Amino acid sequence: MHFAIRYLTEYRYDHDVTDNLNALRVRPATTSNQRLDDFQVRVDPESRIGRHEDYFGTDVLEFGVSRPHDHLTIDVRARVVTGEPVEPPDAPWEGTTSAAYEQAAGEFLLPAPDEPDHPMLEELVTLARANSPLKTLRWVSELIPDRFRYEAGVTYVGSTVTDLLEGGAGVCQDFAHLALILLRRHGIAARYVSGYLWAAPQDGGSDSMEVETHAWIEALMPGAGGRGEPVWVGADPTNRRLAGESHVKIGHGRFYQDVPPIRGVYQGAAGAQLHANVQMTRLDPQASARA
Amino acid sequence: MLREPHVYRPPAGIFDEVFGPGGVPREYAQALVAELTRLGPAELAGAGRRRDAIFIQQGITFDATGEDGPVKDRPFPLDLVPRIMPSHEWDHIKRGLAQRIRALNHFVDDVYHAREIVHEGIIPWQLVVSRPNFARQVHGIRPPGGVYCHVAGCDLVRDADGSWRVLEDNVRTPSGISYVLENRTAMTRLVPQLFNTYRVRPVDHYPQLLLAALRAVAPAAEGEATVVVWTPGSMNSAYFEHSFLARQMGVELVEASDLVVRDDVLYMRTTSGLKRVHAVYRRLDDDFIDPLEFRPDSLLGVPGLMRAYRAGSVALANAVGTGVADDKAVYHYVPEMIKFYLGEEPILQNVKTYLLGDPEQCRYALERMDQLVFKPTGESGGKGVFIGPSTPADELEGLREVILRQPEKWIAQEVVKLSTVPTAGVDGTLAPRHVDLRPFAVFGEKIKIVPGGLTRVAMNEGSMIVNSSRGGGSKDTWVLDDGASPDADQVSADEAAVLPPALPGLRYAEWTGQAQQQQQQAQSPTPPAPR
Numbered sequence: 004m005h006f007a008i009r010y011l012t013e014y015r016y017d018h019d020v021t022d023n024l025n026a027l028r029v030r031p032a033t034t035s036n037q038r039l040d041d042f043q044v045r046v047d048p049e050s051r052i053g054r055h056e057d058y059f060g061t062d063v064l065e066f067g068v069s070r071p072h073d074h075l076t077i078d079v080r081a082r083v084v085t086g087e088p089v090e091p092p093d094a095p096w097e098g099t100t101s102a103a104y105e106q107a108a109g110e111f112l113l114p115a116p117d118e119p120d121h122p123m124l125e126e127l128v129t130l131a132r133a134n135s136p137l138k139t140l141r142w143v144s145e146l147i148p149d150r151f152r153y154e155a156g157v158t159y160v161g162s163t164v165t166d167l168l169e170g171g172a173g174v175c176q177d178f179a180h181l182a183l184i185l186l187r188r189h190g191i192a193a194r195y196v197s198g199y200l201w202a203a204p205q206d207g208g209s210d211s212m213e214v215e216t217h218a219w220i221e222a223l224m225p226g227a228g229g230r231g232e233p234v235w236v237g238a239d240p241t242n243r244r245l246a247g248e249s250h251v252k253i254g255h256g257r258f259y260q261d262v263p264p265i266r267g268v269y270q271g272a273a274g275a276q277l278h279a280n281v282q283m284t285r286l287d288p289q290a291s292a293r294a
Numbered sequence: 295m296l297r298e299p300h301v302y303r304p305p306a307g308i309f310d311e312v313f314g315p316g317g318v319p320r321e322y323a324q325a326l327v328a329e330l331t332r333l334g335p336a337e338l339a340g341a342g343r344r345r346d347a348i349f350i351q352q353g354i355t356f357d358a359t360g361e362d363g364p365v366k367d368r369p370f371p372l373d374l375v376p377r378i379m380p381s382h383e384w385d386h387i388k389r390g391l392a393q394r395i396r397a398l399n400h401f402v403d404d405v406y407h408a409r410e411i412v413h414e415g416i417i418p419w420q421l422v423v424s425r426p427n428f429a430r431q432v433h434g435i436r437p438p439g440g441v442y443c444h445v446a447g448c449d450l451v452r453d454a455d456g457s458w459r460v461l462e463d464n465v466r467t468p469s470g471i472s473y474v475l476e477n478r479t480a481m482t483r484l485v486p487q488l489f490n491t492y493r494v495r496p497v498d499h500y501p502q503l504l505l506a507a508l509r510a511v512a513p514a515a516e517g518e519a520t521v522v523v524w525t526p527g528s529m530n531s532a533y534f535e536h537s538f539l540a541r542q543m544g545v546e547l548v549e550a551s552d553l554v555v556r557d558d559v560l561y562m563r564t565t566s567g568l569k570r571v572h573a574v575y576r577r578l579d580d581d582f583i584d585p586l587e588f589r590p591d592s593l594l595g596v597p598g599l600m601r602a603y604r605a606g607s608v609a610l611a612n613a614v615g616t617g618v619a620d621d622k623a624v625y626h627y628v629p630e631m632i633k634f635y636l637g638e639e640p641i642l643q644n645v646k647t648y649l650l651g652d653p654e655q656c657r658y659a660l661e662r663m664d665q666l667v668f669k670p671t672g673e674s675g676g677k678g679v680f681i682g683p684s685t686p687a688d689e690l691e692g693l694r695e696v697i698l699r700q701p702e703k704w705i706a707q708e709v710v711k712l713s714t715v716p717t718a719g720v721d722g723t724l725a726p727r728h729v730d731l732r733p734f735a736v737f738g739e740k741i742k743i744v745p746g747g748l749t750r751v752a753m754n755e756g757s758m759i760v761n762s763s764r765g766g767g768s769k770d771t772w773v774l775d776d777g778a779s780p781d782a783d784q785v786s787a788d789e790a791a792v793l794p795p796a797l798p799g800l801r802y803a804e805w806t807g808q809a810q811q812q813q814q815q816a817q818s819p820t821p822p823a824p825r
Contacts, residue, residue, distance in 0.1 A: 012811070014808070014809070020806075022554060022556075022597070023808075024555070024586060024597045024598045024601075025808060026586055026587075051557065053558065053601065053605075055604065056434075057430070057431075057433070058430035058431070058433035058434075059430070065601055067555070067556065067557070067598060067601075069556050069557075105420060106419060108420075109419060109420070109423050110423035110424070112420075113423065113424050158812070159812055160810045160811065160812040161810075162812075174812060174813070175813055176812055176813040179813075197813060215811075215813070216811065216813045217813060218813035259813065260590065261430075263810055263811075264811055264813075265808065265810065265811060266586060266590065266808065266810065267586070267807075267808030268585055268586060268597045268806060268807050268808055269806055269808065270806070271806065272806065273806070275808070275809055277809045277811070279811050
């Protein structure tokens with residue numbers, strides 16, 4: 004699929020602020036099934052933007068506005084072409100204990116520092132296991148939306164998995180964090196993915212729609228036949244499916260805090276109103292018939 | 295007491311550094327024993343009282359945990375009997391430490407870049423990434439001069455056979471050097487007669503060594519670097535040392551609110567505007583230096599500092615991310631590091647250590663809980679340490695459960711029978727007390743180590759807990775000058791220029807965290823996936 008993405012963030016401050024420093028992780032990645040054709044960022048008040056790649060390979064854009072200002076606008080535009088990922092290998096459980104698997108898994112097998120000690124979590128962990136790592140991945144992507152209601156406003160950006168377990172509802176960020184725990188507990192390496200999702204119904208609909216940034220996961224599947232390189236496979240526990248060409252990946256990390264779209268601080272005791280909007284437009288509407 | 299040497303009895307099976315076999319003073323200690331005998335307990339006790347009064351008056355204090363809970367502003371307990379070390383002994387330690395610090399510095403560089411030691415199969419990558427102080431934020435950043443461990447304070451102990459061993463490495467923000475300097479000053483005032491027959495190598499050039507090292511790594515033209523000491527504030531238990539070092543080096547002592555980053559450059563606020571800073575001796579943990587990249591809930595730091603660091607416009611000492619090297623599980627591999635990076639055999643040995651993340655080593659250690667020391671891997675300063683032989687059985691059972699929950703966060707070590715040195719009680723009589731040694735190394739262009747270091751002494755009979763936060767005291771450590779060994783650790787004249795100190799008095803508004811965006815894309819209206 005071919006998308007134009009516009010991600011517009013506006014902060015309005017009650018009073019003037021200074022030394023407003025921000026780090027953006029909004030640039031779509033280049034992967035085996037995703038290509039970035041065009042990318043631009045504009046910041047108002049105008050500011051020099053620095054760029055580097057972080058530990059996880061995510062592109063980070065940094066800027067700072069030192070002079071007094073009462074608003075900040077971050078305007079991100081990207082054109083991206085995505086394709087369907089290849090069919091993932093369905094290797095047996097033994098594949099997750101090989102040395103090659105552990106090497107590739109790195110920190111994505113480690114428990115999160117704030118993993119809750121909660122009876123419901125133990126129950127879900129027990130339920131989550133299927134006949135193979137891939138079937139477990141597919142099943143976890145069903146199990147979570149079966150058990151938890153998708154509802155915006157119940158949780159917030161700093162919510163923990165405990166909040167989701169106790170509130171019974173949350174958003175994709177919470178669902179992804181829970182999926183990571185369930186998979187890691189079964190020895191499947193899993194990482195948090197930040198990106199954009201083309202959320203139109205598959206039978207067509209509009210060619211342009213307002214969305215928000217999205218979160219899903221990638222899990223490390225042992226190579227086919229227990230040999231071969233392990234591969235990262237995307238799965239979307241909010242939408243009950245493996246990630247596909249409607250997912251546009253920005254980057255990954257151990258959890259949300261490794262890949263927040265915007266992180267910043269400023270000087271001044273002013274409060275702020277935040278308006279964020281992601282507009283996605285399909286540039287190849289005809290192609291949707293083949294999808 | 296010393297008029298009848300048989301009264302002083304080193305515990306059996308322990309190396310006493312003053313009295314050798316049969317209670318005969320070792321050769322280098324004979325003059326000290328004679329002088330102490332002349333002095334007598336009453337005079338020694340009197341000097342002790344003068345010492346406490348002076349320390350309180352000068353604010354040389356420490357917060358500790360006593361029997362009745364936390365004790366604030368206790369005079370740092372300096373024992374007036376020095377610890378003496380012949381120069382050949384010190385040369386051995388110095389070579390061993392320099393070797394070890396070179397290897398640790400290589401290791402820090404390696405884990406954030408090529409990871410060769412991992413690819414060679416010497417240290418598992420899983421172990422590295424599971425260390426709490428592994429700093430992903432500095433992946434790919436090489437600090438000025440390639441120096442990471444600018445200040446190192448490794449803890450050494452002396453086993454029953456007199457051999458020196460490394461107990462742990464400290465390459466984050468080791469503290470204690472100010473006590474080394476203050477102790478020496480106090481000793482020359484309180485018990486000058488003890489120095490009569492000895493040539494003791496000086497320690498007071500440490501601040502100039504540190505300043506020279508900071509200037510050497512500062513990205514600035516020669517002689518133009520602005521250096522600061524960054525303290526978390528006056529509530530910090532080592533604040534005395536922070537202000538002491540700033541004063542001694544003649545540089546500014548700053549807090550986060552004095553610093554600001556503009557366009558990848560670090561500045562200090564002064565009454566005459568912003569002034570560029572080239573090198574920061576920071577005395578706070580990575581977690582608190584930059585809320586943009588480390589703990590986002592911490593607004594104590596300097597936002598953008600990591601940006602300036604990445605751009606190479608400022609040197610931070612110690613470098614960010616060194617905590618991966620002084621982790622207690624990584625410690626186990628230091629002898630391997632020395633062989634791998636330097637192609638040398640370790641001069642100083644480790645204490646036998648068991649990694650509890652390894653099921654076999656864990657089982658073995660848990661069978662011998664009452665004989666081993668258990669330490670959490672990410673802590674320093676003796677926090678969370680259990681000494682098996684002196685821990686009640688029910689506490690050990692509780693510990694067993696804690697360990698089994700997260701074995702990779704623990705190590706076990708064989709108990710080292712720390713050496714003893716005669717130590718004065720309140721009444722001035724001498725008794726053997728266990729000691730360790732923390733020498734301070736400074737790495738700028740080269741590694742330089744101040745002769746001796748901080749000798750910490752457990753003030754209670756039989757105790758081997760020497761941490762000052764847990765009631766330990768200290769001793770002046772004398773490295774004897776036999777005139778033979780060249781002293782490469784002195785400062786040259788050009789390293790010693792000192793500027794007049796001045797404190798920036800300005801405090802600015804607080805930082806506020808930018809509102810973050812939750813990722814909350816709605817579900818697709820029609821879930822298309824087949825079940």
